[in-house]
Amino acid sequence: MFKISKWLHKYVGLLLLLFLMWMSATGVLLNHPDLISGISVPGGLIPSRYHLRNWNRGALINLLFSEQHPDTGFAGGRQGVWITKDGGRTFAPLQNGFPESRYYRKTQTLFYLESDSPRLFAGTGGGLYACRTDTEHWEAVPLGKDREQVRKILRIRDRVVVFTRSHVYASPLSPEETDFQPIPFSRDEDRPTVSLLKTLFGLHDGSLWGLPGKLLSDAAGVILFFLSISACYIWYYPKGVRRRRKAGAAAKTRAKALFRFCFRYHLRLGIWTAAILLIIAGTGLFMRPPLVAVIVGKSLPATWYTGGRTDNPWHDKIRNALYDPVADTVVVQASDGVWTGPSDFSRPFVRTRLPVPIFAMGALVFDACDTGGYRVGSFSGLYHLERETGRVTDMTTGRPGHRATAFRPGRCMATGYFRTPGGEAFVNDYRTGLLPLGDARFQGRFNMPPEMTTGFRMSLWNYLFEIHNGRFFAEFIGNWHILIIPLGSILFLLLLISGTYDWLYVKVFRRKFQSR
Template sequence: MNKRTLRKQHKWIGIGITFFILMFCVSGILLNHRSLIKNVDISRKFLPNNYKYENWNGGLLRGTLALDNKVLLYGNGGIWETDSAASFFADFNKGLPKGADNQQIRNVIKTDNGKIMAVSPFALYRYGEHEAWHEVELPLADDEKLTDIASHGDTLVVLSRSYAYISLHPYINFKRIQLNTPKDYKERVSLFRTVWLLHSGELFGVTGRLAVDIIAVILVLLCITGVVFAIRPKQKTLLRLSLKLHDKIGRYTIAFTLLIVLTGWCLRPPVMIALAINKIPAIPGTILQSDNPWNDKLRMIRYDEAMHDWLVSTSEGFYSLNLNKGTMDQIASTPPVSVMGLNVLQKDIKGRWYCGSFSGLFVWDRQRGTATDYFTHKPAPKKPGAPFGKKAIAGMSQDFVYDSSNGKCNRVTVIADYYNGSKYIAQPHSMSILPMSLWNVALEIHSGRFFIGSIATYVFIFVMGILAAWCLWSGYSIRIAKRKSKRISQ
């Protein structure tokens, strides 16, 4: 390719993607510092229409808990009180911290002794005095996220992404337990997660995140100086300064900027699929190297009355947990689960498990070792679940009923798709503009969904990554070729 063509491509591709690169950089910095913006929300009325909740989509309905005379519905919009006919909805968030990020509820349960407990990624709550939620202190490590809660008898188990927290009634003091190493364990981690953490810098802790923030600032400078040079301002000093900065910053940081662009490109299909199904040894000296075999791998937990054990969903598959010994035994013949993790794990009236994720919804009979697709009734695939299936299951409820023509009350299974929701129960219009956390808005911008919707998952980042990488490389090639020409002429 001749130098003139290369210059044109560098210029016009660069101008064309500048806005999006700036958005990626700003949103990336916000994503890297969630704790600093956790209480900042943006009303959905200021966001594109596809971000308004409709028919319980977007994870607004994750699950329900049936009590004596009411039903608690929970999900990404907090907790709401209703009845079995969904005839009304009342706010049930009193006592929870303000902020949409804090009110992303993962599970609500009632213990055998009548305590109502709820868990979000950031805290455990007990419902009680003054008819409000009260935070329960846990011995959490820094930045440790909670994933689920379950109880059996007097035992309450709170699951984080790496540990189990155990308490007995009245659930005041919790003991952190590291689950035992399973049989045939090999210290291998997901290649997808490795690339993810490398892209954010978190692979190397706080230092790595700050380093990636600096690279984002560098990309912003490259965008600004490139645009200034392209529009050719009359002020020659500004023009020369922009070219000089663009040249030197671009050449000296090319390895780092390309690394960030390429790792981000890999985190969406089609490359994402290959990364998700492969594992590598943990890189020494990174946060992935841990003495805990379950570091960042635990997802959901339930007590299985039929099998008399604790059923644990992990990023490595399903396991049977003996809580007294802390042992974890892998379970064979399980349903496929998306790499994004389970969203639904409930029993049906026959004692089978509903397992729902972005890979679909499957009915799993543990005792028989069979799993079938809920919608097609065909045997479930034996391979691990794809990141995104035909149905992206975000939530489910079996606690609503409706009156049939013969006057009998029939129970209805409400299945909420992440994108399309569910029309079985009417969603109050007021919920459509519930606030969205700034962190989640930044995530939507960073993924490209903010600009072109869900299709961005498959197209936007793939195209933008190629264009950004070519723009960086072509600029570097132009300057290197120019420097070589100067040396030869001398």
Template sequence: MNKRTWRKQHKWIGIGMTFFLLMFCVSGILLNHRSLIKDVDVSRKYLPSNYKYEKWSGGLLRGTLALDNKVLLYGNSGIWQTDSTASFFADLNKGLPEGADNRQIRNIIKTDNGEIMTVSPFALYNYGEHETWHKMELPLEDDEKLTDIASHGDTLVVLSRSYAYISVPPYKNFRRVQLGAPKNYKQRVTLFRTIWLLHSGELFGSVGKVAVDFIAVILVLLCITGVVFALRPKQKALLRLSLKLHDKIGRYTIAVTLLIVLTGWCLRPPVMIALVLNKIPAIPGTTLRSNNPWNDKLRMIRYDKDEHDWLVSTSEGFYSLKLNNGAMKKIESAPPVSVMGLNVLQKDANGKWYCGSFSGLFVWDRQKGTAIDYFTHKPAPKKAGAPFGKKAIAGMSQDFVHQSSEASMTYNRSAIIADYYDGTTIIAQPSSMNYLPMSLWNVALEIHSGRFFIGNIATYIFIFVMGILAIWCLWSGYNIRLAKKKGKAIFKPRNRI
């Protein structure tokens, strides 16, 4: 390819994607520092219309807890009190910290001694005096995120992404338990997880994240200096400075900028599907190399009274846990779960488990070892497949009664399924919840994934295309540099480029 073609491609691809690349860089830096921005919110009024909460969409309804004549409803934006017919909704967030990220409620339970507790990614709370949530202390490691809570008898279990925290009444002290390695355990991780942590820098801890932030700043500088040079300002000093910086920065950082773009491109379909399905040994000297076999893998926990064990959902599948010794045993008959994790794990009146994720909703009979699709009644597939199935299940409730038809006064109690995009129409969502704030971290995630710009189709197309263009833009710039080394100047009179 001749030098003129390389220059044209580099110039116009670069100009065309500068805005998006800047957005990816800024959002990536924010994603790397969730704890620092968890109190910062963005009003949904200023976001695209598809981010408006409607009909309990967007994870606004994750689950419910029935308490005598009351029902507590919880989800991605907090907790509300209502009744079994959803005739009213009262705010029940007093005591929870401000900030939408702090109010992403994972579960609410009532213990056998009558205490009500809830957990967010950042803290455990007890509902008590003055009808207020009170934070409870846990011996967490730095930046450790909580995922679930469950109880049986006098035993309370709080699950993080890596450990179980166990307590008994009066629930003042918690013991951290590292769960045992399953049979035939090998310290292997998915390629997807490895590339993900490499892309964010977390693979090498805090130092790695700072290094990736620096690469993001480099890409920002390349974008700005490239646009300035392309616009050809009349100030020759500014023009030459922009060219010099663009050339030197691009020349010395081509390896790391290509690496960060390539790894980000791999984290979306179709490449990510292959990465999810393949495992490699954990790389020595990285955060993936841990003595804990469940490091960053635990997601949900429930007590199964029929099987007399604790049921644990992990990124490696479902396991049976014996809490007295921490033994974990793989359950082979479990239904598929999206790589994005489980959102629903509830038992029905017949003792079967509802398992819902973005791969759909499945009814699982543990005793028979069978699982069927809730909607089609067909056997569940063996593997989850793409991150998003035909139904993206975000929440579920079995605690409401509703009219069987508008003309009938008969009320039925059946499962209410909340789809992430379509929500549910069985119970009405108050309009006051339409514009509940979104955390800045989640906004950054939507921007970084491309969904902010073109919706869910970005999962399959946008990042794939933008990644290829970004790689080609960097590579074409490098080829221009090679041409310069051979004595072919880059800086030309204005009418030549």
């Protein structure tokens, strides 16, 4: 058994060398987005499937038009904010004062406040920004103490309300100044829960135990990188010695000392970090399809999740929100379901079931329709829900909504929806880009600005994330890339188990046998 385990550890380890090196290096950097948020990768180093075409890949999430000047519109998405002054025929970047970091400039929501001095609000990954459209200059709008990712900006009666991932802020609807203050925001639930997916992610990156846990995960990642390098040298060194002996040359003293160093600390560091590496490998198995489908929708008691524990029941859960003026209610789409409450937030929100499939990543389109009902779009498709009857219609086909799932992308992966001043409707699909609905026609409008293609760059964090989850390699191996993470995790578990057994056999079992 020891011989089999030793053989497995050696050859599985050699097979996984590159895999473990890129996973450990990218994992450590992904754990600290603030450190790399200002770095981006040029388009020449990015596979062609990531390059933008027809506003795809979330380049367009919002497009708002002015009511007073219908030819003026504002587009927002993962590449920032753009302005058109000719009805959508051309777009120019609106970046003066906007975050320079491509990681933080990703814009989830826009809100246009028209007055004598109109202002545009943008909710980004780096917080809330406001722009006076006469000067086209952005300024940061303070919310809480820390930088918060803004998910939705709504007008609710006489207030502008901002939803971040954890909080809600409101300001009087003033044409001159805004003063956003937090709103008490509770919900009615007997047993608070946390999603199983979030728990496993917290185990995987260490955030389950807060900052100490993340630092421990970082240390394990650095050690894993050393284990990979040292394993390569431990395997190579004896071969080099044999070649030198055949050539009649003596072994190099430095090389021998390096071999001893690598061998000693490969054993020590490997056994010291075996437990945490087993956790990282085991949870990584559920981070990507197909096994992620097993845990989607499952939950655990909130007391089980120790990382970043807070009294706020919405902590890191809010994904989108809408205001229903007919019922005078607010509907919040969160990572643990849909919640409904009064527009003045005076009573706790209650859990609500919407008969609409929402992909596991959340709804990117979530609005109240003028005709009544809700418009809900995610990677599961774009749907219209009649609030009174519960009837669901697929807006891309006009047919009744099909039985889509929360973990399998639909035919239309909706990332955005908008209507022109003339009433034409368009949906933005993550894969193919902007598509007309019904009788809508492009007519030379809504061409992607050349700045998006000629100067295309990707934030380093997103670049490393695509490498870490294996999607980066779809350019080279096609749909087989989906097997990289599950197969790599299984082999990594086998590597850790065999290495632990080998160490125990040599240090414990064999000594006991010899003493007998």
